[in-house]
Amino acid sequence: MSDIRTIRFTLNGTKVSKVVEAHETVVDVLTRKFDLSGTRESCRQGLCGCCTIYVDSNPVSSCLMLAWFLDGTDVRTIEGLADGDTLDPVQEAFIEAGAFQCGFCTSGFIMMVKHLLSENPDPSDEEIRHRLAGNLCRCSAYPEIMDAVKIAAAKARSVAKARP
Amino acid sequence: MEVAGLRGFDIVEPSSLEEAFGLLGTGDPAVRPMGGGTALMLMMKSELFKPTRLVSLRKLGEPFHGLGESADGKWVRIGALNTFSMLDHSPLMKSHFPIISRTMNTLANLRVRNVASVGGNLAHGDPHLDLPPVWMALDGEVRIVGPSGERVSAVADLYKGYYETTLEEGELITELRVPVKPDWKSSYTKVTTRAAHDWPAIGLAISVQLSGRQIQDLRIVLSAALDKPTRLTAAETVLRGRDIGEALLREAADAATEEVELETDNRGSQEYKTHLLRIYVTRALQDLVSEAAPK
Structure with missing residues (x-):
């Protein structure tokens, strides 16, 4: 069956695609496959908020979401808040x-x-x-x-x- | 971080019910349907559940979505894949069931509420969850589809025991229906013993139909301290048809604490939780009465 797929989504305004495995969480993929280290995994239970990202403008805990389900979404991370050198x-x-x-x-x-x-x-x-x-x-x-x-x-x- | 619970499974996203039944009907208990997935992910990360396959319901379309009033205005239909935040923001829910928004206030956090689904929450069977006792107190019922057809069950009849439901293999909750009862008032008391947003030591959902200070009819549902959310029928019987007063509340609290045997866990001993039940069943009833019929 399917334990690997290519997901396509928008990441901080840019269209991206990536091969992910079924078990990979969003925070893992952001950190390891996109080199975005601002989103952190700490409690691993959705309690601490360190891994907060926006999926389709809604805050979610990226440690409790499988990257598989990012397909077709619009994702924003902390790296996407500043406008060039101008901080939010x-x-x-x-x-x-x-x-x-x-x-x-x-x-x-x-x-x-x-x-x-x-x-x-x-x-x-x-x-x-x-x-x-x-x-x-x-x-x-x-x-x-x-x-x-x-x-x-x-x-x-x-x-x-x-x-x- | 690599976690064994998060290894060696596949994900399928059926787009029709027939396809979903085919994928779920394998006889393997490690094949699970997935709504928002927040509770399931916690079980996987803590290695309580090691799936072989997750069947995502998110592409199943219409029967699982939507939130609206029936044509006769007598009940509200809530598609099982509505997130908690969708309920929280719904003007229809706010006007008919203000208890839901109030319950959301201390239910997990916004990030979880943005993902967790109504149906997944009902099917999970964890007795500490806040919403199942509330739906029970509101006389909610669920529509269930499965390989052998469709059925309707009271939310109260969904639970068999600790994490055990009456859902058969392949059966899916498509929607929740809640009757609109304009002359009833309801409240949910989440009694936590550590932090406000913690899991409850006891949860207490009560709905009452009052005429002045007289209780015409009521539902009292206790959760968290038992293996499943449970109606306190002896306490209800004491209260039904009578005028609220101190002596009656004492009698009702006696009945409530006698009819159940609460579990000791890290949120409190049996004795402590029994005391909490006595105090909070009294306070919740008093509050509902004084809200409806101020002295």
């Missing part, structure tokens, strides 16, 4: 707030925060905490992460205001 406002906000120590969880947090702000440009503390309850930072940079979300939200709102 959420990335800038994390740097400004110093919202990390080791940085292992940071891309997952940034992906979740960017998605939160796209749905809710001015989230309350409770809404932020609730949404990020599925992301773990073992360096415990949570207070700075809260600051970063607020800085990012203010940046996004001022950009929106500046638009004609």
